[in-house]
Amino acid sequence: MCEEKHWNSSQLRRYDLQFEQIPRIHYTDPKIDELISANKPVVITGSNIIKTARDHWTPEYLEQNLGVAGHTVFSSKTHKFKYFDDSKISKNNLNGIEFIPPTRKCKMRMGEFMKKLREWKPGNDRLYLQQPLNNTVGPLIVEDFAHFDWEYVNKRQAKHNWGPLTSNLLLISQEGNVTPCHYDEQQNFFGQAYGYKRCILFPPSDFECLYPHPVFHPHDRQSMVDFDRPDYVKFPKFGNAKGCETVVEPGDVLYIPIYWWHHIESLMRGGPTVSVNFWFKGGPTSLSYPLKDHQKVSITRNVEKMLLEVLQDPKEVGPLLRSMVMGRYS
Numbered sequence: 001m002c003e004e005k006h007w008n009s010s011q012l013r014r015y016d017l018q019f020e021q022i023p024r025i026h027y028t029d030p031k032i033d034e035l036i037s038a039n040k041p042v043v044i045t046g047s048n049i050i051k052t053a054r055d056h057w058t059p060e061y062l063e064q065n066l067g068v069a070g071h072t073v074f075s076s077k078t079h080k081f082k083y084f085d086d087s088k089i090s091k092n093n094l095n096g097i098e099f100i101p102p103t104r105k106c107k108m109r110m111g112e113f114m115k116k117l118r119e120w121k122p123g124n125d126r127l128y129l130q131q132p133l134n135n136t137v138g139p140l141i142v143e144d145f146a147h148f149d150w151e152y153v154n155k156r157q158a159k160h161n162w163g164p165l166t167s168n169l170l171l172i173s174q175e176g177n178v179t180p181c182h183y184d185e186q187q188n189f190f191g192q193a194y195g196y197k198r199c200i201l202f203p204p205s206d207f208e209c210l211y212p213h214p215v216f217h218p219h220d221r222q223s224m225v226d227f228d229r230p231d232y233v234k235f236p237k238f239g240n241a242k243g244c245e246t247v248v249e250p251g252d253v254l255y256i257p258i259y260w261w262h263h264i265e266s267l268m269r270g271g272p273t274v275s276v277n278f279w280f281k282g283g284p285t286s287l288s289y290p291l292k293d294h295q296k297v298s299i300t301r302n303v304e305k306m307l308l309e310v311l312q313d314p315k316e317v318g319p320l321l322r323s324m325v326m327g328r329y330s
């Protein structure tokens with residue numbers, strides 16, 4: 001089997017961490033379900049899950065068939081596209097904490113988006129199309145989507161007691177774009193249709209090393225650490241994070257377990273990339289002991305929300321928690 005490589009390590013950005021490899025396993029291997037049951041990441045290879053997308057969804061095909069509606073496109077002055085929840089930007093919610101949105105969101109037709117990608121020059125804003133697949137897309141895209149291997153996907157969803165499929169996000173990225181480290185509260189089958197993406201994942205237990213923004217912050221669920229220039233004074237445990245990584249290629253589906261941190265980058269000098277994810281609500285969580293790490297993260301979120309609700313001022317949360325713990329629980 002020829003192992004011709006379609007990329008090399010010079011196309012990966014350099015970080016101060018070492019990473020294990022995420023296992024790549026053929027979709028017929030029962031080991032896949034063992035790892036999904038254990039909430040561990042795995043690259044599912046050789047499947048037909050997104051075969052029609054892998055066969056057809058080149059940027060040009062999408063330009064022809066995605067439809068004439070305006071799609072959600074983010075623009076950034078840097079290579080990083082740090083997500084933020086704009087419903088959390090309200091003045092009283094931030095209590096004077098300054099927030100500068102790192103990206104701008106606009107609606108852009110696919111033709112204009114592709115034109116800007118073709119004409120892009122260093123110094124120009126970078127663009128990232130992130131659009132939930134809905135009924136505005138053209139008939140050929142609907143056809144391809146209908147021919148995903150839903151039997152395989154639905155079998156996994158049922159076997160692992162996942163909740164309902166909430167959305168499929170279509171992602172068309174410029175080469176070199178980065179989605180910084182964050183976690184989602186959903187199970188995720190991340191399908192790679194075109195081009196190559198490096199995915200770095202960390203377990204929920206790395207919570208203490210990745211320093212998520214406070215829950216009320218617009219960057220809730222995102223790491224405060226800038227991977228390009230980590231501040232080891234503010235984030236002394238960052239160096240202890242134990243990540244694993246893979247470079248997904250066309251046809252691969254990466255299982256990103258709920259609450260697992262992930263940083264995703266389109267390879268530098270690798271051309272545009274096309275991905276489509278499958279977000280599922282987590283299943284019914286029965287608190288069984290010992291608690292799973294992701295359940296502890298979920299509990300800390302609830303404590304933060306409740307304290308903020310009663311204290312109102314975010315600046316009072318730290319002092320109250322410290323006075324509660326110091327000398328009594330630590």
Ligand SMILES: O=C(O)C(=O)C[C@H](CCCc1ccccc1)C(=O)O
Nearest residue numbers: 083171179182184188190264275277
């Ligand atoms: O599929 C996932 O979960 C990813 O993170 C894929 C990621 C883009 C996701 C953008 C985003 C981040 C946070 C909230 C809502 C949307 C990429 O591939 O660049």
Ligand SMILES: [Zn+2]
Nearest residue numbers: 182183184262
């Ligand atoms: Zn994500």
